[in-house]
Structures are given as structure tokens and as C-alpha cells.
Amino acid sequence: MENYAVYVPRLVKKKEKFAPGHRACIGCGEALAIRLAFKALGNNVIVANATGCAEIFTSQLPYTSWQLPWIHTLFENTAAVASGIEAAYKAMGRKGKAVPPDTKVVAIAGDGGTSDIGLQALSGALERGHNFLYICFDNEAYQNTGNQRSSATPFGAATTTSPLGKKSIGQFSWKKNMPEIAAAHNIPYVATASPGYPFDLMDKVAKGVATPGPAYIHVYSPCPTGWRCPTDIVVKLSRLVVETGVFPLYEVENGRYKMSMELPQLRPVKDYLKLQGRFRHLSDDTIKMIQERVELDYRKLLEKAKDGSKRSKRKSSPGTAKVSA
């Protein structure tokens, strides 16, 4: 597993529309996840990008990392902007204006832009059924502005606005379950993905963008700068977070839950938490509490996926097979 980061780049296709030379921090998990996602997205794509790390590090006038049509406007409105682009292409295509057929619209945003300030616009766009893919790159806090807590920050994590103190152990609330919120809109495709499982991530992105109607993918995106961890363990964290059950990989296709990989036993959450400075202060009791919560949530998810898992075993999707290699 440790060598995974070395050999994976040789296996995935070289061509991508996300150019090097951007200004992400060393070891940025989001940049890695974006690269993988856009390897799967091809050329016929328009990107709507929320304000956030990715928007900033890929775009400073007069440079851009995007070799695709790309638009950034504001923080909370990316799903609405994507709605407008999708509707425009629909109308213009119908009315004979010159637009390339089958153009895909992809909205990308961080966890703050998705589960906090952008939730309303996202909910509206999902509910209205626009044909677009929304990818949330979740680095679990407002990392662009310097690591302030969001509703996606995990319980106990110390951030600059959920600091450790005499009366505080860090983040006081449990991570908002954004994929479930997306799934509650009864959209055709919802998935979670992690850059530690690149083929699975790329498969899901390809599937999401090909799905007619709205698709939502929630991508775990480690941030060494904010999480206070070494920059060379991003891929390791991206796998541990799945193996511990903290961030399970699954899909919800037309309401059917399907686990992306079988985990006979979850690794202890401590293996994941101890590697990161943001959790370093947690007591054994708190870790135990987190362990229980993770197990409970994981069991609930397995319960939902019961039907789907049986089906997927029979089908044995190629993405899953490669991941378990």
C-alpha cells in the first residue's frame, strides 16, 4: 500500500485538462483529487468553480491551470451558475445556436462552499434536476482562509475557530453528512470517493458525469497544511480514512446504496487520528466516543446497502476489483 502513490500515476492516463504549475500547497490532497477527477472527465466539459482553495490556486490573472472552459463567480452560488450554463446549452442547442452537443457541466466546490454557504443553491439545483455533476472536494474546514471550522469538520478536530482550549476539545459537532443530504433529493447518482483509491474515484466521476440528471460526488481531500500532518502521507490518510470506516466509499444509484469495497473489519480510528496534528490532543475517552460513533454510522450504512451489496457482488464492478488489488 505504501508504494501505491508511486505506481498509480503510471497506470492512469497521462492526458488531463488540469495543467501543472498551479499554486497549491505541497501535498495538497484536493489538487490530487481534482487531477484524478478531470482525467476521467475528458474534453467536452464546462467547469463552474466555487470560491475556495482550488479556485485560488488554479487561477491568478493572467494564468490558469484550466485547459477547459472554466468560470468562477462567487462562493455560495456554484450550483446555480451550473444550472444557468446547463439551461443555456439546452436552450441554445434547441434553438440552433452553435454549441457543441453533449457538453457536460461540472460544478466543483469545497466543503464550506457545499455544506455551509452553498447548500441552498446546491439543494435547489439538485431538486430542479439539472443535468450536471457536482463534486465536493472536502478538506474538512475553510482551508483557503486559514483552517476555520465548517460543518464538515470532524468532531474533535482543532481548527482556528474550533480551537483547543480549557473549555474546548476542538470541533464540538459531528460532521454534516453531505452525501446523505444529496441522496435525500432522490437524484440518480450520489457517491463518495477518495484519492487513495484513484480508479474508484475516476470510475465514479465518469459514471456521475454520464448520468442524465444531477449527480453528486463527495471527495475526501486531505489538507496537510490545515490538518497539520506530513505532506507525504496524504495517500496513506486517503486509504486509512476508508479502512477505519471514517469515510466509507459507497454509491447511491437511483436510491440503491452500494458499498464500493468490502471491509471485513474496520481498523481502529486511532490509526487514522494519531497521524494528524488536528486530533493530537484527543483523549482516549474521546477517541473511544469517536470509534463508537464511526461504527454506528458504518453499521447504519451497511444496513442501507444490504440489497445493493448482494447485487454488486454478483456483478463485481471493475472499479472495485482494481481497488482491492
Add this chain to the structure above:
Amino acid sequence: MTQRVGVEVSIAVADAVRMANPDVVAAYPITPQTHIVEHLAELVANGEMDAEYIPVESEHSAMSACLGAAAAGARTFTATASQGLALMNEVLYVASGMRLPIVMVVANRALSAPLSIWCDHSDLMSVRDTGWVQIIVENGQQAVDNTLCAFRIAEDRRVLLPVIVHLDGFNLTHVIEPIVFPEQADIDKFLPVSSYPLPLNPDKPVAMGSFAPPFIFTEAKWAQEVALKNSKGVVLECWSDFSKISGRGYSPVEKYKSDGAKVLLTTMGSIGETASVAIDRMRAAGKDVGLLKLRLWRPFPFDELRVAVKDADVLIVLDRDLSFGGPGGVLASEVKAALYSLERKPKVVGFVGGLGGRDITMDGFEDIVNKGMEIARKGSQHEYEIYGVRE
């Protein structure tokens, strides 16, 4: 020439939008804008207008969807009022900064609190500095004509800026007025199919909305300012071309019996109609008064205003808005600023009135003119007078 028909102004505005053949309409309902967007939804539902109607979940998303649609090259329309306009505020700056030719009709209404659904211009003033071309109309016909003109002005390659047509809520939106619609064939020529110069298109990728470090930000803002200032020429050209197909002309500062008058009243919006009648009555009674009606709010018509007031001794400015803790009405303070550098200039007296839908009658206008003349003669301890307030 087509027939004059009696139609509710909101419906007429929506029909004007239909004639402009937009590709995308994104809107969220708010009183008193609702009849406009309802009728647009109906036109789409009946197949009478070939557009995507996006029933968004807020005004913020309405304008955001317009950003996306316009950036993709679509002809794009929305309408709102009051709180809705306030909610879209940050998006308005982006629309103009990104040079997206969106057209919006604002049914002017007071801003809360206390809640008021009735007309004044506090919403209008709240978007003064957003960088949009802004036209203010005073009757239904002007609303129809200028909605059509707005698309042409916005999409002109020399402009490429979003345009607001302000019309007074209820006083205009909900009244039935005689309207002459232009011929569709004329409009098709007047307003050809839009083609945004560099739309979002995978065949020719562009990056829009990149962030600007200090070395380029000032230049970007200056380019925007130059574009907005220069848009006046295009507005004048558009109005002139429109008059050729409609016989109706417009100018940035519309004059009503103002030439040579020593006392001038200045208004914006629907109250200009009542004021005109009041002016007639005062002139019949021997008063040397005239009226100026501001039609173009942004870019501000400095030259036209200066010429229009050159013979006047007193200029009474009536605002339906209030800049709290400041110089009073926003229009009055801008008029004062515009005239400050002139050698010979009229004394400017500011009034604030008609807030939250309070009517100003003919007697009211006469009262304001008389008080204004009195203040001009004697002076006042106040920056402005608030008309008709019960203290």
C-alpha cells in the same frame, strides 16, 4: 402601426421580453415583480416563448443562474424587487465585472424594516454602484420600449454590461395602461440573435472570473468604468434607432416645459406623470416652473443635466429614498455634485418623499415647489426636507 391595447404593465413587460426571444429566464417570486415572471412562466409553458425557465430557490441563485447562462452565450433575463434585489447584491457586482449582458427589470419597492411591499426607490439606490447600466421609466409604454432596448444596449460589443430597467412597483407594475407593441419583424431586425464574444465553450476554452492581484485589479476596474461611461453613446444610439421603428424617443434627462423656466423640479419614476400635470396647473397659474425627469441613472447624464438646468435659479430635487445619516436623497446629492463645478448654477433644494408607497398628489407637488422656492430664498438649517412626515 400596431394597435394601442389596454394591458397590465407587468404583462406588457413580459411580452416585451418574449419579443426579445431570450434563451434563459431565471427568477424567484417577490411582490410586486410576480406578475412579470408568472406571465413569462406561462409563455414558456404554452410554447409561446422558446426559453429555459429556471424557477430558482432564491434571488441570489436567480442572478447566479443568469451569470452562468450569459457566460455560456445565452440571452438572459430576470426580474426582482426590493429584498430580492438586496439579496442578489453581491452577484450584481460580478455580472458587471465579468461584462455579462444580463437584462433585469426591477419593480421598485421599499426595503424592510418595517416591511413594506409598496414603492419607493431605496432598492434602486442600493444598487447604484454595482456597475449596471440603469434606466428608470415612468409609464408602461416606457417600460416595454426600454426592456427591448435594454437587450440591445447590454449585448452591444461596445458595452457588454448588464442593464436594469427600473419601474415603480404597483404604481406601474399593477396598473393597466394603453400600450403599443412594436412589430415583431421590426424587433427581430432591431435586436438580432445575440452572440457573446467569448462564451464558455469546450471548442475554445476561456477562463472567466480568475482572481486579480493588485497589479491588475485597478486596470480591470478602470476598464469597467470606461465601458460604463462610454455606454451612454450606445444608449443614445439605441434610443434613436428605436424611435425610428416606434416613433417614440427617449433622452437621459427628459425635459417637460423646462426650457427657460426659473424653477425646476426633478423626479425619477412614475411620479413624473403626476408631477407633469401639477406643472401644467402651476404654469396655468402663472408660475415659471418646469420639470426634469431622469431617464438614465447610470451612466449618470452629467452633460445633459448641466445643459438642462442652465437657465434655472432653483432646482428642486425629489427623492423617493433616503441615505440615512447623510445628505438626504441620493439623487439630490448626486445632482449637487454634478453642478458643483459650474460657475452659474441653480440653488439645489432636496426633498425626500413618497417613501413606502405614500402618494404625492398634485397639491403635494405644488406644495413641494412652493416650499422649495421658499427655502431657496430664505435658506434652511437642514440638508434636506422630508415631505409630509408626521413628527
